[in-house]
Amino acid sequence: MQREVTEGLAGDLKVAPLGVGAWAWGTSRLWGYGQEYGRREVGDAFRASMAEGVTLFDTAEIYGNGASERIIGEVLREGGFDGTPVIATKFAPLPYRLSPRSLISAVDRSLERLGVSTIDLYQIHFPSPLPRAMGLMDALAEVVREGKVRQVGVSNYGAEQMRRAHDRLASHGVRLASNQVRYSLLDRASETNGVLDACRDLDITLIAYSPIAQGLLTGKYGPGTKPSGIMRRFGRAFGEQNLRKVEPVVQILREIGEAHAKEPTQVALNWLMGQGTLPIPGAKNERQARQNAGALGWSLSEDEKEKLDLATLGWR
Numbered sequence: 001m002q003r004e005v006t007e008g009l010a011g012d013l014k015v016a017p018l019g020v021g022a023w024a025w026g027t028s029r030l031w032g033y034g035q036e037y038g039r040r041e042v043g044d045a046f047r048a049s050m051a052e053g054v055t056l057f058d059t060a061e062i063y064g065n066g067a068s069e070r071i072i073g074e075v076l077r078e079g080g081f082d083g084t085p086v087i088a089t090k091f092a093p094l095p096y097r098l099s100p101r102s103l104i105s106a107v108d109r110s111l112e113r114l115g116v117s118t119i120d121l122y123q124i125h126f127p128s129p130l131p132r133a134m135g136l137m138d139a140l141a142e143v144v145r146e147g148k149v150r151q152v153g154v155s156n157y158g159a160e161q162m163r164r165a166h167d168r169l170a171s172h173g174v175r176l177a178s179n180q181v182r183y184s185l186l187d188r189a190s191e192t193n194g195v196l197d198a199c200r201d202l203d204i205t206l207i208a209y210s211p212i213a214q215g216l217l218t219g220k221y222g223p224g225t226k227p228s229g230i231m232r233r234f235g236r237a238f239g240e241q242n243l244r245k246v247e248p249v250v251q252i253l254r255e256i257g258e259a260h261a262k263e264p265t266q267v268a269l270n271w272l273m274g275q276g277t278l279p280i281p282g283a284k285n286e287r288q289a290r291q292n293a294g295a296l297g298w299s300l301s302e303d304e305k306e307k308l309d310l311a312t313l314g315w316r
């Protein structure tokens with residue numbers, strides 16, 4: 001079994017080292033919600049994840065302009081699952097909403113859309129360059145004190161920004177639980193920019209977003225294939241030449257997967273868990289949710305990890 005990250009998320013948040021990203025839930029223009037898949041499919045993805053023991057769902061107030069949070073709220077009310085879901089959402093620190101009051105009222109609106117009385121993990125979506133943004137840490141401490149939020153995190157923070165946030169929260173006796181950053185075999189910058197080391201040093205969970213490189217690591221794209229979802233919008237910019245660079249990595253994922261009776265996606269996610277991080281692959285339907293959950297409960301060998309490491313050094 002992979003390292004348990006329940007302690008990383010601290011206190012009463014018990015989760016498997018894998019979650020589900022809900023950006024695509026309710027986001028039409030970018031992801032094709034309402035055309036290629038819809039409300040029923042994402043509800044099924046939620047329930048299938050819960051049935052597989054994957055209980056952490058990551059959303060944000062800006063996903064689908066509140067639609068993702070509202071959908072999660074509806075699914076929570078519908079039920080049809082056992083266990084307790086753990087909901088993570090995010091605050092967007094735009095320049096005109098850096099006051100503590102802005103964050104506190106944003107928490108209230110997220111609580112309303114989600115239909116819950118407490119948000120399990122509340123994250124600052126991205127860092128703001130404005131010095132007064134540090135006051136948001138004080139506001140985070142405040143919402144924890146008020147019991148509206150259980151744990152707090154940041155996202156897209158560099159190592160130094162993360163340390164500063166950690167220290168400011170610590171001055172209130174609040175722990176920084178997580179930093180959510182892009183991390184996959186095709187984006188290993190966290191290993192060289194100090195973020196992964198800082199997370200390990202400070203015992204902060206690195207939540208890995210876009211962990212299957214928005215579908216590229218699933219092996220479903222190759223020269224001539226028709227991209228789906230977000231890849232249809234941006235895939236052309238990614239280009240055939242880059243697809244050819246990804247192909248050898250997918251090939252290794254396939255070979256390793258065969259030895260474990262696993263799919264490339266599951267191998268790519270398992271590699272991230274082996275790095276001590278918590279990946280949150282997006283899932284649009286039950287099939288994707290179940291397949292992603294198959295990354296749990298087994299481990300790559302050291303040789304296999306080394307093979308993947310060597311094949312993707314160029315993405316560090």
Ligand SMILES: NC(=O)c1ccc[n+]([C@@H]2O[C@H](COP(=O)([O-])OP(=O)(O)OC[C@H]3O[C@@H](n4cnc5c(N)ncnc54)[C@H](OP(=O)(O)O)[C@@H]3O)[C@@H](O)[C@H]2O)c1
Pocket residue numbers: 020021022023024058059125155156180181208209210211212213214215218220228229230231265280281282283284287288289291292
């Ligand atoms: N904090 C931030 O700034 C930030 C930024 C980005 C994402 N995130 C979070 O991270 C989550 C995941 O990132 P992401 O959605 O960008 O990328 P991702 O998880 O790497 O890719 C998700 C997409 O891959 C496809 N997919 C998923 N599972 C699959 C499977 N088993 N087989 C085949 N295709 C599969 C689906 O799209 P198709 O079916 O269309 O291919 C899915 O929407 C988001 O939902 C969000 O919660 C956070």
